[in-house]
Amino acid sequence: MAHDDTLIGAGFSDPVFQSQGAFRALLAALSEPGLACDLGEAIAPPAGLEAATAVTLLTLADYETPIWLPAALRNGPAGAWLRFHCGAALVEDPARAAFAVVDGAMTEPKLAGFNAGDDQFPDRSTTVLVQCAGLAGGETVTLEGPGIAGRRSIAPTGLRPGFWAEVEGNAALYPLGVDLLLVHGAQVLGLPRSTQIVEAR
Amino acid sequence: MTVHQSISDETRPAYNYAYLDEQTKRMIRRALLKAVAIPGYQVPFGSREMPLARGWGTGGIQVTAAIMGPDDTLKVIDQGADDTTNAVSIRRFFERTADARTTEATDEATIIQTRHRIPEAPLKAGQIMVYQVPQPEPLRKLEPHEAETRKMHAWAEYGLMQVKLYENIARFGEVTTTYDYPVMVNGRYVMAPSPIPKFDNPKMQMSPALQLFGAGREKRIYAVPPHTSVRSLDFDDHPFRIQSWEQPCALCGAADSYLDEVVIDDQGGRMFVCSDSHHCETRRADGHRGAMLADASALHLVEDEAKP
Amino acid sequence: MYVAVKGGEAAILATHDLVAEARRGDESVPELGVAQIREQMGLACGRVMNEGSLYDPDLAALALKQAQGDAIEAAFLMRAYRTTLPRFGSSEPLDTAKMAIRRRVSATYKDLPGGQVLGPTYDYTHRLFDFALMDEAAPAESPARPAAQPLDTSMPRVPDILGAEGLMEEEAPPAGDPRPFDLTREPVTFPADRDVRLQAMARGDEGFMLGLGYSVQRGYGNSHPFVGEVRVGEVAVEYVPEELGFAVDLGDITLTECQMVNQFAGSKEVPPQFTRGYGLSFGHSERKAMSMSLVDRALKAREFGEATTYPAQQDEFVLYHSDNVEAAGFVEHLKLPHYVDFQGELELIRRIRKEREQRLAKQQEALPEAAE
Numbered sequence: 001m002a003h004d005d006t007l008i009g010a011g012f013s014d015p016v017f018q019s020q021g022a023f024r025a026l027l028a029a030l031s032e033p034g035l036a037c038d039l040g041e042a043i044a045p046p047a048g049l050e051a052a053t054a055v056t057l058l059t060l061a062d063y064e065t066p067i068w069l070p071a072a073l074r075n076g077p078a079g080a081w082l083r084f085h086c087g088a089a090l091v092e093d094p095a096r097a098a099f100a101v102v103d104g105a106m107t108e109p110k111l112a113g114f115n116a117g118d119d120q121f122p123d124r125s126t127t128v129l130v131q132c133a134g135l136a137g138g139e140t141v142t143l144e145g146p147g148i149a150g151r152r153s154i155a156p157t158g159l160r161p162g163f164w165a166e167v168e169g170n171a172a173l174y175p176l177g178v179d180l181l182l183v184h185g186a187q188v189l190g191l192p193r194s195t196q197i198v199e200a201r
Numbered sequence: 202m203t204v205h206q207s208i209s210d211e212t213r214p215a216y217n218y219a220y221l222d223e224q225t226k227r228m229i230r231r232a233l234l235k236a237v238a239i240p241g242y243q244v245p246f247g248s249r250e251m252p253l254a255r256g257w258g259t260g261g262i263q264v265t266a267a268i269m270g271p272d273d274t275l276k277v278i279d280q281g282a283d284d285t286t287n288a289v290s291i292r293r294f295f296e297r298t299a300d301a302r303t304t305e306a307t308d309e310a311t312i313i314q315t316r317h318r319i320p321e322a323p324l325k326a327g328q329i330m331v332y333q334v335p336q337p338e339p340l341r342k343l344e345p346h347e348a349e350t351r352k353m354h355a356w357a358e359y360g361l362m363q364v365k366l367y368e369n370i371a372r373f374g375e376v377t378t379t380y381d382y383p384v385m386v387n388g389r390y391v392m393a394p395s396p397i398p399k400f401d402n403p404k405m406q407m408s409p410a411l412q413l414f415g416a417g418r419e420k421r422i423y424a425v426p427p428h429t430s431v432r433s434l435d436f437d438d439h440p441f442r443i444q445s446w447e448q449p450c451a452l453c454g455a456a457d458s459y460l461d462e463v464v465i466d467d468q469g470g471r472m473f474v475c476s477d478s479h480h481c482e483t484r485r486a487d488g489h490r491g492a493m494l495a496d497a498s499a500l501h502l503v504e505d506e507a508k509p
Numbered sequence: 510m511y512v513a514v515k516g517g518e519a520a521i522l523a524t525h526d527l528v529a530e531a532r533r534g535d536e537s538v539p540e541l542g543v544a545q546i547r548e549q550m551g552l553a554c555g556r557v558m559n560e561g562s563l564y565d566p567d568l569a570a571l572a573l574k575q576a577q578g579d580a581i582e583a584a585f586l587m588r589a590y591r592t593t594l595p596r597f598g599s600s601e602p603l604d605t606a607k608m609a610i611r612r613r614v615s616a617t618y619k620d621l622p623g624g625q626v627l628g629p630t631y632d633y634t635h636r637l638f639d640f641a642l643m644d645e646a647a648p649a650e651s652p653a654r655p656a657a658q659p660l661d662t663s664m665p666r667v668p669d670i671l672g673a674e675g676l677m678e679e680e681a682p683p684a685g686d687p688r689p690f691d692l693t694r695e696p697v698t699f700p701a702d703r704d705v706r707l708q709a710m711a712r713g714d715e716g717f718m719l720g721l722g723y724s725v726q727r728g729y730g731n732s733h734p735f736v737g738e739v740r741v742g743e744v745a746v747e748y749v750p751e752e753l754g755f756a757v758d759l760g761d762i763t764l765t766e767c768q769m770v771n772q773f774a775g776s777k778e779v780p781p782q783f784t785r786g787y788g789l790s791f792g793h794s795e796r797k798a799m800s801m802s803l804v805d806r807a808l809k810a811r812e813f814g815e816a817t818t819y820p821a822q823q824d825e826f827v828l829y830h831s832d833n834v835e836a837a838g839f840v841e842h843l844k845l846p847h848y849v850d851f852q853g854e855l856e857l858i859r860r861i862r863k864e865r866e867q868r869l870a871k872q873q874e875a876l877p878e879a880a881e
Contacts, residue, residue, distance in 0.1 A: 030426075247695045248696070255839055256839035256842030286846075317849045346825055375861075420697075
């Protein structure tokens with residue numbers, strides 16, 4: 001079947017239980033940073049969104065959570081899909097976003113452009129979904145911090161040069177900072193602000 | 202105005218799975234993820250009116266309702282026991298609204314909702330503890346204004362707490378807080394561990410389980426991810442120490458569990474028994490016998506599993 | 510004994526049966542109908558609707574029946590039901606200037622357009638028992654007679670009269686006229702804005718609001734209030750469905766509104782003017798609306814640059830403690846078992862006492878005999 005941009009694809013067929021299952025995977029991902037978690041193949045995502053991105057936003061976003069997307073996605077089927085299924089506002093200003101979707105290989109926007117929360121309400125920060133080429137096979141990055149017994153190594157691929165320096169800069173803001181979800185296919189890997197980058201090679 | 206046809210309408214409206222509507226669950230789930238990302242920090246959330254009274258576990262219930270699914274096995278304890286009245290009431294709530302599979306066995310549970318205790322059996326990776334929290338703010342007794350305590354957390358300004366603990370030591374020779382003993386989480390936030398006895402505090406340190414805290418009336422959610430530093434506040438010259446008893450459990454003989462005191466007559470007679478009822482039963486089933494087990498069994502007060 | 514908690518489930522189920530029996534009382538006395546409560550206990554229903562945050566006289570009556578007349582328990586039932594209701598949207602703002610008046614009194618003017626309308630009030634009854642009410646055969650006809658003249662159709666609100674003269678503090682919606690905050694959906698932060706404060710007080714406990722309002726009058730707060738107006742009557746509720754785009758009348762609700770005129774404040778920039786305290790409640794509930802309007806004015810202290818020394822002037826104090834469902838839950842939770850924590854306290858106090866005795870004994874031994 002030819003891809004038709006004008007049609008909005010389906011969301012969850014069983015919202016109560018599919019979102020519950022997806023949430024538990026996301027909870028595990030952020031509780032144990034660096035551990036790749038499977039969000040399942042419940043839906044066919046719109047063009048431009050990884051399946052894990054689409055499932056995450058279906059699970060967590062609604063009219064209370066503005067979403068930032070790259071302009072090309074915002075004005076395309078992904079934007080229409082999110083507006084329809086989540087009822088979420090799509091914002092142009094990264095600092096206003098509760099959730100953001102970025103392409104890991106693109107040089108902009110920088111992580112620092114999103115909302116890092118404020119010192120009395122550090123929870124009011126953006127959760128950034130970083131779509132990348134793969135969650136394994138890349139250069140090794142060693143992590144430390146809450147949720148990690150000792151150290152854990154990850155090796156995602158398709159991230160822009162300087163990305164890990166930005167993540168280190170974000171962790172240095174702790175307890176402020178954005179929380180990252182690296183996504184590829186149906187998988188998600190959490191990098192909350194509390195995670196320290198010990199070594200990136 | 203509510204739009205309803207008639208009170209005696211035959212078609213009863215059905216409640217959503219686990220009572221909460223999906224929008225509410227999303228809101229709580231978002232709060233939980235932020236809580237996990239900032240260990241020990243209290244995330245404000247839009248706590249809902251629940252059909253159980255405020256102060257009776259509505260925070261824990263909302264957290265459990267937002268996380269649980271058909272694959273979960275739920276254990277609910279109050280004072281360490283599965284059959285205390287409010288634990289029974291909360292377990293029934295989830296059996297009714299979420300068709301929950303429930304257990305009394307700590308190691309079979311994927312979610313353990315608790316009031317005032319952490320089970321004696323070590324928690325495992327993959328398990329989630331859900332604590333019911335009456336007062337999430339560890340500084341509240343020192344500073345009643347939320348606007349002020351929020352600033353104190355923002356600036357990690359915990360001198361007031363240190364002073365209070367030290368005044369305790371000056372007056373009584375030790376810190377006299379016996380439960381809800383404040384902890385420092387991930388070296389940043391001072392956190393109320395909920396009114397668990399300080400005996401249980403060390404179990405939080407680097408626990409492999411995920412620990413979630415819900416305060417319904419005060420509308421706060423917070424969390425401690427697995428393998429996270431949870432240090433009980435103390436001083437070099439007055440290190441933190443936990444309760445101990447001079448005698449073991451009268452029923453199972455355990456010498457390392459938290460004991461409840463039971464008054465057995467009006468002559469000052471008392472026995473000490475495990476507060477964790479499942480732990481005690483498991484030990485008795487394994488053949489451990491305490492000094493008063495035979496007496497208690499003869500009075501049909503407990504099952505003596507060792508008997509033929 | 511240890512196993513006193515065993516069999517908790519059976520005990521809980523038994524309490525349900527016992528409460529049903531206690532609620533019904535003596536079965537030789539006829540069962541009370543919900544419609545009877547709604548019609549003959551209207552003020553109690555009003556209180557339950559206010560504190561339950563739900564306008565539904567039938568459900569309020571049912572709640573009172575189920576709760577044996579316990580207002581807080583009834584409000585709790587209303588709220589637990591309310592939280593499960595789907596939301597279609599928000600009504601248009603109510604226009605109390607267009608209220609169909611049942612009662613309207615002003616203490617600030619002897620007479621005013623529309624006049625003083627006493628309506629149904631206990632104010633001038635002598636509190637003497639009407640023993641005739643012991644007799645269930647009520648008088649067949651209402652003794653009330655229609656007035657010789659119909660009420661004026663126009664009843665301007667007193668603060669509007671003062672406002673026309675520029676003497677009343679102006680109250681404009683915040684910039685952009687945002688949708689009011691809803692504390693049943695979002696967490697409150699402090700300092701709280703007025704929409705949050707008014708919502709909290711509207712659902713707050715009548716007794717608590719009364720006590721706070723009274724404290725302001727007695728000197729715990731700088732207040733010189735005059736009842737600009739109290740009005741009771743019916744107001745139309747309108748709703749604009751998205752698909753229609755025009756307002757649809759959903760029906761009338763009974764409201765009580767109090768606007769309290771307070772002595773002026775002013776500064777270099779603002780000329781002296783009267784300030785307003787506002788109270789609005791469901792049903793006929795003057796005590797609640799008046800108390801609320803006193804506390805509303807007291808809570809404006811910060812905005813007017815006044816001291817906030819007293820409880821009624823502190824938003825955190827008022828908002829956190831006026832919710833009687835929350836307060837009742839937390840006070841009553843002390844009934845739950847706390848023996849684990851109490852055991853910790855027992856262990857501590859015994860040990861500290863023992864250590865103290867040992868210390869004293871040691872001192873006694875060390876004391877030289879000769880010292881006597």
